[in-house]
Amino acid sequence: MKPLLLGYGAGGRWFVIRLDGGPRGPFVERLNGIARQAGIVGLSVDLLAEPPTEALVQRLADYLYSDNTVNEGRLTRHLTGFLARSEIPHRYDLRPGAPVEGRDLFGREDEREHLRGHLEAGRSVHLRAPRRYGKTTLLGAVREDLRGRGRACVVPDVSAARSVVDFLAEVAIEATRVETLRDALAALPLARGGFASPDISPSASKKAFAERIAGDVSRMARDLFGALASLRAVLLLDECSTALRFMLPRKRDEARMLCEMLSDARRSGAAMVLAGSSGLTKYVEFHGMTDLVRDLATVDLAPLPAAQGRVLLEELLYETGIRPGGEVLDACERCLGEPVPYFAHALVAALRAEFDRGTTEFTAEIVQVAYETRLLGAWGNTFFRVYRINEQDYPDQVRPGVEAMLNVIAKTKAGAEVEELRRAFAKHVPPALEGSHEAALACAQEDFDLVQTDGRYRMRCKVICDRWAMGEPWLAGE
Amino acid sequence: MNETNDRGFDLETKVMLPPEIRGDPEFRSWVEQLRMSVMSAVVQVHDDVMAALDDAGRKVLAAEGRKRDVWFVTGEDGQSLLKSVAAIRSKIVRELAAARTEAPPTLDEVRRMVLAFHDLGRFRVVCTHASDVQAAIRELLGEPPRNRLLGKYPIAGEVKDYVHDLRLRKPKSGHRAWQFAAAVESNDGPVFVEVQLMTLLQNAWDRRNHPVYEWTREGKDLPDRWIISDVALAETLYLVDDQAARNWAEFVAICNGGAR
Ligand SMILES: Nc1ncnc2c1ncn2[C@@H]1O[C@H](COP(=O)(O)OP(=O)(O)O)[C@@H](O)[C@H]1O
Ligand SMILES: Nc1ncnc2c1ncn2[C@@H]1O[C@H](COP(=O)(O)OP(=O)(O)O)[C@@H](O)[C@H]1O
Ligand SMILES: [Mg+2]
Ligand SMILES: [Mg+2]
Numbered sequence: 001m002k003p004l005l006l007g008y009g010a011g012g013r014w015f016v017i018r019l020d021g022g023p024r025g026p027f028v029e030r031l032n033g034i035a036r037q038a039g040i041v042g043l044s045v046d047l048l049a050e051p052p053t054e055a056l057v058q059r060l061a062d063y064l065y066s067d068n069t070v071n072e073g074r075l076t077r078h079l080t081g082f083l084a085r086s087e088i089p090h091r092y093d094l095r096p097g098a099p100v101e102g103r104d105l106f107g108r109e110d111e112r113e114h115l116r117g118h119l120e121a122g123r124s125v126h127l128r129a130p131r132r133y134g135k136t137t138l139l140g141a142v143r144e145d146l147r148g149r150g151r152a153c154v155v156p157d158v159s160a161a162r163s164v165v166d167f168l169a170e171v172a173i174e175a176t177r178v179e180t181l182r183d184a185l186a187a188l189p190l191a192r193g194g195f196a197s198p199d200i201s202p203s204a205s206k207k208a209f210a211e212r213i214a215g216d217v218s219r220m221a222r223d224l225f226g227a228l229a230s231l232r233a234v235l236l237l238d239e240c241s242t243a244l245r246f247m248l249p250r251k252r253d254e255a256r257m258l259c260e261m262l263s264d265a266r267r268s269g270a271a272m273v274l275a276g277s278s279g280l281t282k283y284v285e286f287h288g289m290t291d292l293v294r295d296l297a298t299v300d301l302a303p304l305p306a307a308q309g310r311v312l313l314e315e316l317l318y319e320t321g322i323r324p325g326g327e328v329l330d331a332c333e334r335c336l337g338e339p340v341p342y343f344a345h346a347l348v349a350a351l352r353a354e355f356d357r358g359t360t361e362f363t364a365e366i367v368q369v370a371y372e373t374r375l376l377g378a379w380g381n382t383f384f385r386v387y388r389i390n391e392q393d394y395p396d397q398v399r400p401g402v403e404a405m406l407n408v409i410a411k412t413k414a415g416a417e418v419e420e421l422r423r424a425f426a427k428h429v430p431p432a433l434e435g436s437h438e439a440a441l442a443c444a445q446e447d448f449d450l451v452q453t454d455g456r457y458r459m460r461c462k463v464i465c466d467r468w469a470m471g472e473p474w475l476a477g478e
Numbered sequence: 479m480n481e482t483n484d485r486g487f488d489l490e491t492k493v494m495l496p497p498e499i500r501g502d503p504e505f506r507s508w509v510e511q512l513r514m515s516v517m518s519a520v521v522q523v524h525d526d527v528m529a530a531l532d533d534a535g536r537k538v539l540a541a542e543g544r545k546r547d548v549w550f551v552t553g554e555d556g557q558s559l560l561k562s563v564a565a566i567r568s569k570i571v572r573e574l575a576a577a578r579t580e581a582p583p584t585l586d587e588v589r590r591m592v593l594a595f596h597d598l599g600r601f602r603v604v605c606t607h608a609s610d611v612q613a614a615i616r617e618l619l620g621e622p623p624r625n626r627l628l629g630k631y632p633i634a635g636e637v638k639d640y641v642h643d644l645r646l647r648k649p650k651s652g653h654r655a656w657q658f659a660a661a662v663e664s665n666d667g668p669v670f671v672e673v674q675l676m677t678l679l680q681n682a683w684d685r686r687n688h689p690v691y692e693w694t695r696e697g698k699d700l701p702d703r704w705i706i707s708d709v710a711l712a713e714t715l716y717l718v719d720d721q722a723a724r725n726w727a728e729f730v731a732i733c734n735g736g737a738r
Contacts, residue, residue, distance in 0.1 A: 032518070047559040047560055049552040
């Protein structure tokens with residue numbers, strides 16, 4: 001049967017839904033009901049047999065759940081987005097792992113707004129979240145927001161910095177890559193015509209620069225951060241805690257110097273975001289340097305609100321070619337617990353792997369099996385690498401104690417009591433370190449998103465908890 | 479898609495509309511609501527006719543043993559299956575003007591008027607041959623023709639044959655089609671869907687001629703010699719259709735091993 005085209009128009013634009021094959025009457029009824037509810041000003045509607053020119057044409061299947069009921073939320077979003085704001089409906093790219101950009105960024109409106117607000121008010125921020133909760137993604141968005149308001153951002157990769165000089169070199173070289181900053185920075189006394197040479201590799205440039213400033217680090221820091229502050233540039237220091245946590249146990253003075261340097265920079269007016277995948281605040285506190293980070297405002301990235309998590313799952317499923325259904329979404333929600341976007345991507349990737357193997361009818365059971373055998377199985381290893389305890393840079397002697405605590409937490413459904421955790425910790429560390437269990441737990445709390453309810457600790461993210469509870473040596477130990 | 483010019487709508491007639499819908503945006507959103515609520519009923523008739531003709535088309539092809547286009551189903555004027563907002567407005571105005579009442583009607587009266595339009599919903603079955611028109615009529619109304627579409631939707635009034643019925647054929651119009659209005663239950667009670675069946679050439683003439691039809695409907699004149707020549711055009715197409723159907727029948731017979 002020839003397709004019929006149901007067109008909704010407003011503001012000179014037409015949003016057309018292609019209805020293939022009958023019976024179409026009931027769909028038209030339902031779609032019209034939703035369109036009417038959407039409250040679009042000046043809405044008109046038409047029913048066409050021939051495709052109109054210059055219209056956005058969507059398929060009915062894009063707005064159906066697997067049981068052929070209409071997905072009201074999605075239709076309303078797309079309809080109002082297009083007719084009221086000319087937004088082409090977005091198809092969310094399935095990207096489990098790499099930071100997402102542009103319209104692939106889902107939700108996080110409040111956090112984005114808070115970050116921007118703090119920075120524009122001249123406050124620096126500690127962006128706190130465990131690994132893969134979306135820090136880099138959010139920083140990318142904030143960078144765009146600020147750029148849109150005429151403020152340059154410098155985004156160095158400081159994760160591999162092993163000293164203050166390293167750190168400074170990263171910042172300086174990255175800063176000169178920003179066009180609006182380049183000339184002003186080149187004029188600094190220590191820059192001598194630029195930080196990086198186009199003739200040599202970035203690492204050689206960095207090395208040459210590091211050698212040049214080695215004797216005069218504090219002057220360089222003062223000049224550089226002072227210049228950035230006067231240019232109203234914002235420093236986005238992603239993976240900042242990786243560097244700090246590397247230095248703290250090994251070169252404590254170096255770490256302290258770095259914290260002091262950043263603290264001085266802020267005092268002289270430089271705005272920055274310190275993003276850390278791990279327990280930066282507690283770790284710093286543990287090392288008696290709290291005074292150096294006290295001025296930072298904090299923004300936390302938690303799992304998404306449940307309703308948003310469900311929409312993200314839905315969107316990713318449509319993109320994958322799997323029409324979501326209530327039963328399937330419920331099952332996904334049960335698997336994810338509080339939804340971390342990363343694991344929503346990962347779970348849908350697992351379902352897609354099933355889809356690619358020929359599964360077309362998805363049920364709650366298939367979701368559960370895909371979760372258990374894929375995400376929690378060998379297929380899913382790559383998603384959990386960053387949650388290995390070795391990745392978090394605990395002091396060698398403390399690590400077994402942390403591991404023991406995490407095992408207890410992951411395996412105790414009702415949550416673990418502090419006393420229980422203290423005992424587990426004590427059993428696995430040298431007697432001299434027994435007293436550090438509180439600090440260790442505090443770090444683990446930020447690294448593994450531990451939350452406390454009624455005095456008991458549990459892992460907030462069900463997926464990480466489920467995987468940890470399996471007690472795999474590669475994840476927990478060596 | 480349909481635009482909304484102010485066809486046949488002047489200050490004098492505007493006064494006749496009920497106050498709630500006298501403003502342009504108010505009228506528009508009121509009519510859009512009405513269109514939305516009757517739409518699914520129109521689609522239901524359209525889908526049933528499409529399904530029946532899809533099957534019947536296959537039967538015609540099987541009987542002839544040749545591959546060809548038999549018919550297609552489409553909307554009229556800008557291809558919409560529903561009368562446009564502008565067309566609804568001008569029809570209301572025309573009907574109100576014809577009724578010549580003193581006081582403006584109530585909103586409910588206008589609503590009932592619109593729901594009673596015999597062509598609020600409408601689509602066209604465009605057939606390749608005049609003989610296909612006959613086959614489609616048999617399929618949709620039965621043999622002999624009954625007063626129900628597909629045995630399901632009651633037909634309001636008669637099935638009109640503007641091709642052969644001399645009572646209906648207007649000497650000053652070249653519009654040639656079979657048509658009828660079928661009643662279907664909607665959220666707002668029964669509404670009517672006008673189904674027009676015509677040949678490709680009749681449709682072509684009609685599509686070409688629509689602006690002329692609108693011009694005359696607005697009460698504007700055309701010279702007699704122009705009208706005579708234009709109706710003659712339509713009648714010429716009648717001859718072409720008639721001969722084409724004969725030629726086709728002969729061709730099919732030849733293909734199937736009949737007389738040469
Ligand atoms: N706002 C978001 N919308 C959609 N997906 C997200 C979002 N934030 C994170 N993700 C998912 O999580 C993954 C990790 O995000 P990323 O920003 O790299 O986290 P982090 O920097 O905290 O490790 C991304 O690849 C993507 O799959
Ligand atoms: N495109 C056309 N050209 C000429 N005459 C037409 C056309 N369409 C319909 N007609 C004739 O005019 C009559 C009324 O047409 P229509 O535009 O539908 O007005 P109404 O809304 O009063 O039915 C039809 O019954 C037919 O005789
Ligand atoms: Mg990151
Ligand atoms: Mg009509």
